[in-house]
Amino acid sequence: MTDELALTSAPPVDEWRLPVGARLLHIGPHKTGTTAVQAALFEIREELAGRGIYYPSYDRHPMHAVLAVTGRHSMMGDDPPKQHHWDRLLEDLATADAQTGVISSEFFSEAEPEAIARIVEDLGGERVHVVVTLRPLVKILPSQWQQYVQNGQRTTYENWLHHMLRVPPYEQPNPSFWRRHRHDRLIERWVEVVGRDRVSVVVVDDSQPDMVLRVFESLLGLPDGTLPAVPVATNRSLSLGEIEMVRRFNVEFRGQDELPDNFYSRLVRYGAIQRLKEARTPVPDEPRVTTPRWAQEEAVAVGREMANRIASSGVRVIGDLELLHRQLPDAAEESTSTALVDPEAAAQALFGAIAAVPTLNPVPPAPPVAKPEKVGVPVHKVRSTELVRILARRVRRRLLRR
Structure with missing residues (x-):
């Protein structure tokens, strides 16, 4: 009994x-x-x-x-x-x-x-x-x-x-x-x-x-x-827009084989996501994840x-x-809310990722002054997928050196 x-x-x-x-x-x-x-x-x-x-x-x-x-x-x-x-x-x-x-x-x-x-x-x-x-x-x-x-x-x-x-x-x-x-x-x-x-x-x-x-x-x-x-603060749930931003990033991240897992851990989980939770409070009418x-x-x-x-x-x-x-009172037939990312959420996530960059590798000493080299393609003209690959290779080299 x-x-x-x-x-x-x-x-x-x-x-x-x-x-x-x-x-x-x-x-x-x-x-x-x-x-x-x-x-x-x-x-x-x-x-x-x-x-x-x-x-x-x-x-x-x-x-x-x-x-x-x-x-x-x-x-x-x-x-x-x-x-x-x-x-x-x-x-x-x-x-x-x-x-x-x-x-x-x-x-x-x-x-x-x-x-x-x-x-x-x-x-x-x-x-x-x-x-x-x-x-x-x-x-x-x-x-x-x-x-x-x-x-x-x-x-x-x-x-x-x-x-x-x-x-x-x-x-x-x-x-x-x-x-x-x-x-x-x-x-x-x-x-x-x-x-x-x-x-x-x-x-x-x-x-x-x-x-x-x-x-x-x-x-x-x-x-x-x-x-x-x-x-x-780090225990709060993300809004629909926030979590969809993370999920879609995961899709892109998993498509880049050269990115090591600890890149995700340091920059995303303990960088972007943690910053989102600590520095931002979703407004009351911001769409949430609904079942x-x-x-x-x-x-x-x-x-x-x-x-x-x-x-x-x-x-x-x-x-x-x-x-x-006990069933929730606000059940919907389907989840129909639109996942729009608030600009503040995107900014906080980006800042959190950037702020976490030093945890990947100690800041190296300034390189010696080299002779001018041939100018390559400007960054703003490089396709985003190629830019991600370049960054991935650089991060991987740093991690291996470490």
């Missing part, structure tokens, strides 16, 4: 609180409030240590360590994960052995059963308590597609939805999607290792923005309001099936499982 608890303004701390010295393992999945939790824990990590709670991370979450232990690849162009990243995390936890440890990363959601067994054993076996945060699939779809596009994907939203929802075995173009977001099976994989008594499912209610923070306070025995709501009605109905049906299986799994549920199969 599911121990389903309704969230109130004063959560039952004693009932939800984990034992002192436990290892709270927050496994996501993606797009379920993970950034809010991680940003809050990271913001007050020193205060938490004084309260007997250790949050080991050199950033908001230990992504490389988790990718290493789960055997997953890094994002396009990023440095590959290494075993020493995971070993370092374990060493950090060992220094705070008696304290309650909190490890949060949405990339745990992609772990296979063998990796789950190793993770749980490495973190202390019976000391591990798994927390899964969930949001309705219908709200996850557009956010997750955007994330894939920001990692180099070229597929349109409508085409992506068609393949993810209507083309068996529903693995292309992103095999990771259903591993992350078939939430009932995700929970079952972890229950198989840790048992139902040490798994808590938190259904995030978007009408209560700080709800997930209050739940984590209760799990950790913290006073209400301890975990702050930390704004994270057509047929896809919403498919997602709601899957959400209902997942909610029923979770309810019968015996895990502790905090929140309302019915939220997982």
